Amino acid sequence: MSWIKPPAHQSRSQSPHRILHVDMNSYFATILQQENPSLRGKPIGVLKAAGRSCVIAASKEAKKLGVTTGCRVKEAKLLAPQIIFVPAAFDIYLSCTQKLKAVFHSVCPHVSIFSLDEAFLDITDDDLIYPDPVAFARLVQTRVKETLGEWVTCNVGISHNHLLAKLASEIAPKGTIFTITQENKDAILAQVPFQAVCGIGHRLEKKLHALGVVNPYAINFLDPQTLLAHFGPFWSTELTKIARGEETHFFSRTPKKDHMQSVGRTVTGYDLTTDPRSIEQTLRNLLEEATRKLREMDLAGSMIAVSLQGDTTYWSRYKRLSYYVRHSNEIFSLLKGELVTVMERPFPVIRFGVWIGNLKPVRDIPQNWLPEWEKNERLYQTIDAINHRFGLFALKPASLVGYKLIKPEVTGFLGDKRYYELE
């Protein structure tokens, strides 16, 4: 049997786009409640690890009591004295997102994983199979429950573009489906707060409020000159599109390259430290993880950066190289050179970061014939093979012996989704 389908360009020109945005409800907390029935129906605060002081996600029940992402543990206890704090399980979240991706692909060919708990499904060309987007959204919700469990729910927003589909799922009550059409879009844009619109951050919202603009639709009342004067050429155009409910640059852009542009890793420690050895070990640990990802994707970079953050001080350095690097010992010695300046006048550090950018596939860069580089390449190929076989950090630099290792973890916004093959 074969499906007869009109050519893509024909159907697209005849009917408006049909985009669905699937937003998992309180994902980090809900998955833990699904896993542990004794937590269901109770206010849960997810911490990055036991002993941390910041709530990175809250359950539906905790949100009702006023606990939000970013709340301090003390603050959350005041808002919800019965709150239970549980450590995040990043491996489980990643596995669940991979399962979700498989579910979405089983029902729709055009899937774009937007973050760990969000995805866009484009059914514009599937009108013969799915004539009713709401019925399709219900099917998606059912499949999500069947795959991840009965406690896991999601909102589905439907519209003719990504901006409005995401807005629809944002304002829909938990576990429901909401559609924004050409007819109701203006009324909705006139009611929603700026936080509900993807692309408008806190600073932009503040600037708009200062101009007397209190909702996205009201941007239409600002004349183009005022917009241009206050927001510049890029944001004035973007804000005009948002006010009209049109697709913004953020959603319409297409990835330029078929590989990741950069890899980085940051971590926030438990306590402030001025110990140079501890700072160096943490940075080395992060660098080992980042460079392993680089080599696994067969990439090399020519820009490197390091950052340290304390209570009030932020320090960072970046270095543009005239050659490409991918071995942690080489990058670390370069970064150490930069660190010398800060080590002369150390400040208490709690947040650490390393970054390698301007990445290129190794096949596209001039081959390095230096014996030292070749030796390093062979060494790291062996280390990677051993770590692949026996688990991560089975072989590690001597400087990390006796150090409590920081293991890789996936982030909510899924910056390295190409690495995790979620794109």
Next chain:
Amino acid sequence: MFQTIGENIEVGGVYRHGHFVPKKFKWKQTVYPIEEITLIAEIRDGQIKKRQYSVLSHTTLYRLLFNRDTENWTLEEIFIE
């Protein structure tokens, strides 16, 4: 909170539609019947694939880890209120 255990265990189960379904596990000479599998997660450690089963036994949550490479089972964690 989860209490880390990390001890080897024996697991008995059945195959259903080509998938292994754990039914009970033996830890420290005690057999724990599995009443419900609440979540299954596929985890990678380097190239080693592991499958984590979150299971309920007598209303207590256990995380069982199956190393798909060595085919070993470990009791990773127990949730203690």
